[in-house]
Every structure is written in structure tokens, then in C-alpha cells.
């Protein structure tokens with residue numbers, strides 16, 4: 001290398017450093033008002049970025065960060081933004097950096113600028129359905145206003161369930177005051193109402209406005225604990241009606257004051273046939289994923305009959321909303337979601353069993369959630385744990401089930417850990433997603449079209465589930 005070449009490369013480096021310095025100094029600022037809170041937005045490549053913690057707080061969102069993601073929680077709606085290094089990079093190199101409840105969509109990444117963690121204002125505003133406007137050189141964001149629609153109750157002999165139905169996802173917090181459980185719904189309005197529940201464990205629920213929050217006060221009987229979690233709103237789709245957002249509160253002696261996951265007394269297997277109705281899933285000729293999953297769900301159910309309680313998320317050609325499926329998963333000792341795969345040009349074949357591993361490297365919302373667990377209030381912990389905890393139970397279940405499939409002569413099975421299946425992590429106990437085969441593989445299509453082979457597969461799956469549950473069934477009957 002010659003001396004002049006070295007000198008010129010130094011020159012280039014200096015020019016680059018000077019350029020960066022100029023760039024850093026020239027970040028344009030504009031006033032940003034979020035529900036009356038005044039902040040400053042910085043413009044990167046024309047996109048407005050706001051200080052993350054202040055911005056999330058003003059919007060009523062819980063926030064957690066990890067090395068590579070920022071997680072924002074609005075009740076049952078969980079946004080995850082990838083975290084780029086610098087805000088300029090975030091605004092220019094990322095266009096699909098957003099996930100809402102595990103589904104990826106358009107949006108800019110979060111990034112750092114001026115020593116702060118910054119969030120893309122438009123991306124977050126649109127993702128939570130808030131309004132964004134620009135007014136004489138400043139930005140105005142109006143937080144989402146939600147409305148409490150109803151407080152419904154449901155009694156069983158062991159517990160009472162209150163369901164706060166809200167017209168859209170909204171953030172909430174809860175705490176115990178003396179013997180009262182107090183839940184605050186952020187940016188939510190509602191009528192002053194005293195609901196008479198007249199249950200064994202809950203007598204009343206009082207709804208009162210409290211600033212821009214709505215307070216729901218539930219006196220607890222001395223022996224009662226509670227468990228609280230949120231389920232996301234679902235918009236109407238073909239064949240299904242819209243479902244409001246719900247904050248679900250279970251109260252009874254079986255719950256602790258420091259809420260823990262549901263503990264079912266009757267061992268229940270919930271079978272979730274993927275797709276349905278207008279949503280056929282993948283197809284291969286006359287074979288449709290939605291029909292296959294329902295057929296196999298029924299066969300597994302029949303094989304388990306009389307051994308455990310079996311419930312289905314659907315038992316016909318309907319397509320239950322994600323919220324309905326999630327809700328069903330919460331009641332399960334074992335939750336199995338059935339699907340099929342297809343990848344044109346691939347020669348992959350066989351059964352694939354997905355579970356959420358407790359020690360798989362966590363990414364995205366799970367990593368964010370794990371961080372949040374360290375500082376979360378007791379009442380938020382159960383929700384978080386449900387969303388983020390990998391499950392040793394699920395791993396054991398996957399191993400038992402795959403061994404049964406491998407014992408069949410005509411099926412291969414692969415056990416894989418899955419980081420992004422919301423439903424798997426929402427189920428409190430063992431949960432699997434089983435892809436029954438590949439519609440892109442001719443041998444698999446033949447196997448999945450053959451009633452005898454299907455019955456064998458379903459029997460193997462049922463035997464695996466039962467083998468796994470047997471110790472629990474014996475425990476429950478003791």
C-alpha cells in the first residue's frame with residue numbers, strides 16, 4: 001500500500017465523520033402533542049420520531065425494551081417494533097418492522113437518536129388506531145378513547161368470572177386496595193354503574209370514571225384471589241361476528257391474591273381445527289386444509305372419548321375468531337392446534353410438531369415480555385407469563401406425541417420449537433401446533449387423503465396426548 005493511498009483513506013474517513021456530525025446536528029425538531037402532553041418529535045428521513053417512554057405513557061401503553069425490539073402493550077393488543085441502531089437507519093432501512101399480535105405488517109422500526117430511545121410516531125399511532133394530524137408545524141396525536149360496553153358475569157361452583165367488554169383494546173392496570181380488586185382501564189369512558197353479580201365470591205362491581213381512566217372496583221371475599229388477563233378485539237370477518245376487547249377477571253378461592261395461571265380440575269383437551277368457513281387454508285386439488293383439520297380433530301376427539309374431557313374450538317365449517325380460539329386455549333390442559341403446510345418446490349414431507357420451548361432463544365415480544373416480568377405488578381404478571389413463558393410441559397408433550405407418530409410406518413415427524421405462535425404461548429399448559437403434512441408433497445397428499453391412514457394418525461396423536469396426561473388424570477382423581 002502506498003503512502004498517498006493511506007492519506008486519502010484517512011481523508012475519506014474524516015469526511016464521513018464530519019458528514020455524520022453535520023447530520024446529527026441537523027435533525028429537525030417539531031412540537032408533538034399527545035393527549036395534552038407536550039413532547040418534541042425529531043424528523044429522520046421525513047418521519048417523526050418521539051421519545052419512547054414519554055410517548056408510550058401519553059398513549060396509555062405499557063412499554064418494554066430488549067436489545068432488538070420494543071414491545072408496546074395495549075390490553076390484548078401487543079405491538080412489537082424491531083429496534084434498529086440509529087433512528088435514521090430505522091426510518092430508512094425498515095418498512096416492515098412491526099408486528100401486531102404476532103402478525104407482521106408495514107411500519108418503521110424504533111431507533112436511537114440524541115441518546116434516547118425513539119419510536120416512529122405514525123407507525124405506533126396507526127397501529128393502535130389513534131388519530132394523527134399536522135397543524136401549523138406541530139403534530140397532534142389523540143390517544144384512542146375506548147368505551148366500556150358491559151360487565152358480564154359467569155358463575156361456576158368454584159369461581160366467578162367478570163368480563164369487562166370494551167369497544168376496543170385498551171391498556172389497563174390493577175391493584176389490591178384493602179379487600180378490593182381495583183382495575184383501571186386507561187382512556188376509557190363508561191357509565192357510573194353498580195353491577196350486582198350476587199355470586200358466591202363476587203357480590204358487586206362498581207364502575208366509576210377516574211380522570212381519563214375508568215375504575216372498576218370489585219370487593220373480594222376473604223378467601224378469594226383473582227386472575228386477570230386481556231383478550232384482543234376481533235373485527236368481523238366472513239362467517240364470524242366482531243368480538244369486543246375483553247378484560248377477564250376470575251375470582252374465587254382457587255386463585256391466589258397474587259394471581260397465577262388457571263388451574264383446571266377436569267383434565268381437558270382442546271382441539272383447534274385450523275381455518276374454516278371462507279378460509280380454506282392451503283389446498284391440493286380437492287383436499288382443503290380446513291376439512292382435513294376438522295376431520296382429524298374429530299378423529300382425535302373420538303379416540304379420546306371417555307378418557308378425558310374433549311372440547312373443540314369448532315365442530316363445523318365455521319371460522320372462530322382468534323380471540324375465541326385463544327379463550328378456549330386458556331381452559332385447556334392440553335391445547336392442540338391442527339394445520340398443514342405447503343411450500344411450492346420444496347420436497348419437505350411429514351408431520352411437524354411445534355411447541356414453545358422454555359429455553360429457545362427468545363426474540364421479539366417474548367424477549368420484551370420477559371424483561372417486563374422483572375418489574376411488572378403482580379396483577380400484570382399472569383397475563384405476561386401467559387404470553388411469554390415457554391413451556392417445559394409443551395416440550396415434553398411434543399416429545400411424547402412425536403414418538404407415537406414415529407412408530408407409524410408411513411409418517412415422519414419433526415419436533416420444532418416455535419417462537420411466534422401466539423396461541424401456543426397463550427395456553428397456560430401444554431400446547432402444540434401440529435402440521436399434519438405438506439400439501440406440496442405428493443406422498444403426503446396421498447396419505448392425508450386416505451381415511452385409513454388418517455385414522456391411524458389420529459389414533460397415534462390421541463394415544464400420545466393420553467400418555468402425557470395420564471399422571472395428571474390420576475392426580476386429579478385422587
Ligand SMILES: [Zn+2]
Pocket residue numbers: 274275281282289338339340
Ligand atoms: Zn393452517
